[in-house]
Amino acid sequence: MATDKFRCSILLLNALIAFLLLITSFPVFAGSTGTRPGLSPRTATDYIHAVIQADRRVYSHDIVARLSKLGVIKATENWEQDNTLLLPAQFLLKSAELSNERGIGMRYYLTSLWPINKKNSPKSKNEITGLQEIARNPKEPFSWIVKEGNRWFYQAIYPDIATSESCVTCHNNHPKSPKKSFRVGDVMGGILINLPLGKQEKHAELGKHQFPPEIISDYVHSVLASDREIYSKYIVDRLKNQNILQPSENWWADKTLPLPAQFLLNASQLVEKRKLGIHFRLISLWPINPQNGPANEFEHTGLETVETHPIRPYIGISKIGRKTYFKAVYPDFAVTQGCVNCHNAYPGSPKKDFKLNDVMGGIVVSLVMK
Ligand code: HEC
Numbered sequence: 592m593a594t595d596k597f598r599c600s601i602l603l604l605n606a607l608i609a610f611l612l613l614i615t616s617f618p619v620f621a622g623s624t625g626t627r628p629g630l631s632p633r634t635a636t637d638y639i640h641a642v643i644q645a646d647r648r649v650y651s652h653d654i655v656a657r658l659s660k661l662g663v664i665k666a667t668e669n670w671e672q673d674n675t676l677l678l679p680a681q682f683l684l685k686s687a688e689l690s691n692e693r694g695i696g697m698r699y700y701l702t703s704l705w706p707i708n709k710k711n712s713p714k715s716k717n718e719i720t721g722l723q724e725i726a727r728n729p730k731e732p733f734s735w736i737v738k739e740g741n742r743w744f745y746q747a748i749y750p751d752i753a754t755s756e757s758c759v760t761c762h763n764n765h766p767k768s769p770k771k772s773f774r775v776g777d778v779m780g781g782i783l784i785n786l787p788l789g790k791q792e793k794h795a796e797l798g799k800h801q802f803p804p805e806i807i808s809d810y811v812h813s814v815l816a817s818d819r820e821i822y823s824k825y826i827v828d829r830l831k832n833q834n835i836l837q838p839s840e841n842w843w844a845d846k847t848l849p850l851p852a853q854f855l856l857n858a859s860q861l862v863e864k865r866k867l868g869i870h871f872r873l874i875s876l877w878p879i880n881p882q883n884g885p886a887n888e889f890e891h892t893g894l895e896t897v898e899t900h901p902i903r904p905y906i907g908i909s910k911i912g913r914k915t916y917f918k919a920v921y922p923d924f925a926v927t928q929g930c931v932n933c934h935n936a937y938p939g940s941p942k943k944d945f946k947l948n949d950v951m952g953g954i955v956v957s958l959v960m961k
């Protein structure tokens with residue numbers, strides 16, 4: 592009798608969960624009529640910037656500053672000849688180049704009024720004003736809209752701050768630096784994010800502009816995927832192949848580089864702390880760490896779908912309480928031989944026959960609609 596009751600309540604619970612999944616998570620159909628939820632330009636750039644900044648922080652703080660303090664390896668301007676780490680700015684610029692070259696619409700740059708490299712100078716009057724404004728008030732990004740040719744753009748510039756002594760020491764002592772008096776906490780430059788709005792005059796009415804969440808999620812993913820590829824190619828694989836430094840799961844204790852998955856995880860934890868409404872994580876149908884398996888039906892279907900159709904993400908909208916979330920699963924590709932070799936040989940890895948460019952798993956991006 593007791594077990595029957597128990598079984599009955601389990602059945603009820605299952606039915607309830609199935610029902611909740613049904614009503615809370617449904618795919619979005621592009622082109623469907625009715626009002627679609629959108630994101631304001633400011634929310635959009637806040638999400639994109641959060642990822643750029645978190646990855647910049649993980650690279651400059653957990654990798655460059657930490658390993659150089661430990662005497663393991665330094666970051667130098669001529670990293671290729673010196674067999675060292677890329678400078679934090681070089682890492683960001685390389686990743687931005689990769690993302691910008693995809694031609695997805697959104698572009699981002701590192702810029703400064705006092706650049707070591709003239710290429711990083713502001714490119715317009717607006718950018719100069721933006722840099723001056725964020726130096727005056729680093730708490731807020733500065734944004735504007737501009738028409739270039741026959742198209743409108745929304746541009747926002749976020750402060751890039753000297754978070755450690757190493758930023759200041761290196762810039763103040765660099766022969767090409769036009770400013771020698773930086774102090775920790777100063778605004779050293781800015782991260783400029785440029786979003787295309789379109790051709791029509793109505794796009795100039797900023798207050799009314801709303802971005803479809805799937806577009807902003809694509810932009811966020813492009814930053815994540817670019818940083819992930821640059822980290823894997825130019826840091827992990829390069830230094831491993833030259834027998835300079837081996838990545839390791841116990842990277843902190845081993846005084847070495849975190850695995851690419853741990854890089855992403857650390858960044859996602861930094862973003863999580865800011866409670867902005869953006870979340871991301873790495874998942875797989877063949878996880879080395881069982882915690883990285885799909886957490887629900889949506890993620891499971893998403894992984895299966897992007898493995899078969901890797902050209903576009905699997906997307907959906909769900910409601911939890913009063914909040915509406917846009918969710919997307921993007922394919923995570925084996926971009927280097929290092930991804931393949933490590934997973935195929937890793938003790939406990941459920942799949943041992945990955946090949947270069949295979950879909951190894953997925954990156955889940957989730958954005959709160961506001
Ligand atoms: C070891 C030296 C070094 C360190 C450490 C360093 N930088 Fe730089 N930084 C450079 C060099 C060199 C460039 C120019 C890179 C290029 O060729 O585009 C640069 C570029 C920049 C730029 C773009 C404008 C410019 O000067 O060309 C900004 C902004 C910047 N760094 C901020 C920082 C911050 C913030 C930190 C600390 C988190 C930091 N840098 C750490 C050397 C350094």
Ligand code: HEC
Pocket residue numbers: 819820823827838839840850851852853873874875877878879880881883884923924925926927929930931933934937951952953
């Ligand atoms: C040196 C070894 C190593 C390299 C290189 C490596 N990984 Fe992993 N990867 C791991 C380990 C270990 C985990 C589990 C980390 C954890 O505990 O969450 C993991 C996690 C993952 C996950 C989440 C699912 C899982 O297996 O737990 C994906 C997806 C993934 N890696 C893909 C890649 C891709 C793509 C690359 C190349 C860009 C790559 N990995 C490079 C060792 C590696």
